[in-house]
Amino acid sequence: METRGGVRANAKHLAREAESSSVFETLARAGYVANGLIHALIGVIVIVIASGGRGEGDQAGAMKAVAGAPVGFLVLWLIGIVLWALALWHVSEGILAHDLSGDVEGAARKWSRRLAEFGQAAVFAALGAISVAVAMGARPDAEKTAEGASRSLLQIPGGPIVLGLVGAGIGIGGVAFVVMGVRRSFRNRMRIPDGGLGWGFTTLGVVGFIAKGVALLIVGVLLVVAAVRADAKTAGGLDGAVDALLELPLGPALAWVVGLGFLAYGIFTIARARFAWM
Numbered sequence: 001m002e003t004r005g006g007v008r009a010n011a012k013h014l015a016r017e018a019e020s021s022s023v024f025e026t027l028a029r030a031g032y033v034a035n036g037l038i039h040a041l042i043g044v045i046v047i048v049i050a051s052g053g054r055g056e057g058d059q060a061g062a063m064k065a066v067a068g069a070p071v072g073f074l075v076l077w078l079i080g081i082v083l084w085a086l087a088l089w090h091v092s093e094g095i096l097a098h099d100l101s102g103d104v105e106g107a108a109r110k111w112s113r114r115l116a117e118f119g120q121a122a123v124f125a126a127l128g129a130i131s132v133a134v135a136m137g138a139r140p141d142a143e144k145t146a147e148g149a150s151r152s153l154l155q156i157p158g159g160p161i162v163l164g165l166v167g168a169g170i171g172i173g174g175v176a177f178v179v180m181g182v183r184r185s186f187r188n189r190m191r192i193p194d195g196g197l198g199w200g201f202t203t204l205g206v207v208g209f210i211a212k213g214v215a216l217l218i219v220g221v222l223l224v225v226a227a228v229r230a231d232a233k234t235a236g237g238l239d240g241a242v243d244a245l246l247e248l249p250l251g252p253a254l255a256w257v258v259g260l261g262f263l264a265y266g267i268f269t270i271a272r273a274r275f276a277w278m
Helices: 004-019 024-051 061-068 073-095 104-135 144-152 158-182 185-189 196-229 238-246 251-275
Strands: none
Touching: 024 061, 024 073, 024 238, 024 251, 061 073, 061 104, 061 144, 073 104, 144 158, 144 196, 144 238, 158 185, 158 251, 185 196, 185 238, 196 238, 196 251, 238 251
16 A cells, blocks of 8 residues: 555656646646636626626626627636646645745645645636536526525534634635735735836736725625524625625725726736746
8 A cells, every 4th residue: 555655755746747747837827817807707797787787796607708709618618628727736836835944834834835725726626617517508606506505504503603604714815815915915926027017917916806805805794694694695605795885885886996806806817827937
């Protein structure tokens, strides 16, 4: 039987082999482009909703919009493939995360990085799955899915606590996005060009990270409120977050700002395909 050390060594060897492939790197970078297009579409849809139109301001809604375009199903398949490639790239990065200092603090940094990479891999893998599902004819409704999952949790012992913790986790993720935008820490994993291009690129990142963080924070709050009230109808995803914004004073204006922020984040992510350290 192969030892745990042997399995770990084989996993790292496979990860290094994968990351040495120029084809794999190209597909992973294309994943950033696909993710950027999705977020840009979300931004446009949110702006349409804020202006009184109709739409679904989330990832599933953006993909359904793509499905309605000529050869949309083919585009969705390509999006799914490159998003899966990007997910695998992050898995490889997580496996290869190493401890530079060799002490407890260094080990903590290693596992923090590893968990972050695996978390991003899960997100991109899920987005790829949604894209392929829509390409094959599925029409998922993220809001109904969120409500259904919340309702199921609320009906089991301890479910409200779990739902509240999920909401808190998403909210913390939103705060992390805001902090990354304010501190511009996203630049640590990229080659930022000099001059006006670099300034514009950084500005897009700041605006985009903050806007996405605010949206995630609202989603987290909705889930926590659903847990406290034991009312699954309060739960929701990004589309529900937009609806919640519209109910606030100056709601349409706030939704416009968030929509523009998502558009900025989308453009930033497309550019990230060129400048990210891989």
